[in-house]
Amino acid sequence: MKILVVCGNGLGSSFMMELNVKKALLELGKEAEVTHTDLTSATSEKADIYIGAGDIIDQLDNGVRKIARIVNMMSIPEIKGKLAPLL
Amino acid sequence: MLYSNERRDDNLLTELLHRETIQITNEVANWQDAIRFAASPLLQQNKIEKRYIQAMIDSIEQHGPYVVLTPKVAIPHARPSDGVNELSMSLLVLQKPVYFGPDKAVYVIIILAATDHSTHLQALVDLTQVLQEPSQIDNIIGCKRAKCVMDKIKQYTTKERL
Numbered sequence: 001m002k003i004l005v006v007c008g009n010g011l012g013s014s015f016m017m018e019l020n021v022k023k024a025l026l027e028l029g030k031e032a033e034v035t036h037t038d039l040t041s042a043t044s045e046k047a048d049i050y051i052g053a054g055d056i057i058d059q060l061d062n063g064v065r066k067i068a069r070i071v072n073m074m075s076i077p078e079i080k081g082k083l084a085p086l087l
Numbered sequence: 088m089l090y091s092n093e094r095r096d097d098n099l100l101t102e103l104l105h106r107e108t109i110q111i112t113n114e115v116a117n118w119q120d121a122i123r124f125a126a127s128p129l130l131q132q133n134k135i136e137k138r139y140i141q142a143m144i145d146s147i148e149q150h151g152p153y154v155v156l157t158p159k160v161a162i163p164h165a166r167p168s169d170g171v172n173e174l175s176m177s178l179l180v181l182q183k184p185v186y187f188g189p190d191k192a193v194y195v196i197i198i199l200a201a202t203d204h205s206t207h208l209q210a211l212v213d214l215t216q217v218l219q220e221p222s223q224i225d226n227i228i229g230c231k232r233a234k235c236v237m238d239k240i241k242q243y244t245t246k247e248r249l
Binding site for chain 2: 007008009010011012013015016017019020039052053054055056072073074075076
């Protein structure tokens with residue numbers, strides 16, 4: 001299971017959200033490989049779940065990819081709630 | 088890159104956000120002005136070039152207000168190649184919110200200027216500790232002086248390491 005956290009530049013927001021995704025997985029008792037990247041790289045990188053802020057992640061939504069659309073990237077309850085059905 | 092030999096791998100948030108990089112003001116006209124104001128200390132100290140400010144604005148115009156990581160807080164940033172001279176951060180607290188989007192009211196703007204993909208990460212680990220609790224964000228917004236913001240950040244930053 002690979003989860004890719006995506007933001008515009010792959011430098012700041014996606015890393016901070018990666019920390020929270022890892023905490024969320026821990027609380028859910030699930031294991032997965034979590035990495036972060038920028039939007040451009042994400043379009044060609046394979047992952048089981050793509051997670052990111054709405055504005056960004058919508059651009060990856062091709063109807064096939066599993067997408068988690070996050071509003072509050074610092075909210076572990078929100079991340080847990082949106083990841084759980086996809087795991 | 089100015090002083091590459093002085094670069095450290097563990098730049099803590101409190102080392103980057105200090106008296107010279109924290110500002111508090113009443114209000115700004117729009118989100119673009121908020122970014123210009125918030126980044127002005129870094130420009131004055133030559134940590135970033137003027138084009139980095141435009142790059143942050145362009146990035147939001149292109150991708151939308153995703154830099155609003157959590158309610159009330161925006162972390163504008165662009166790429167190291169967009170004019171960063173030295174790893175740096177600055178913070179602006181607004182007494183009245185500026186809107187980055189229709190439902191994106193922001194009171195705290197934290198500028199991130201990274202030089203690569205790794206040296207700023209410890210500071211972001213620390214920042215995550217600060218932003219995880221909405222009450223901590225509200226306490227920072229309530230500050231009237233830079234010293235108060237510094238003290239709060241110090242208090243909320245635990246020793247969680249990479």
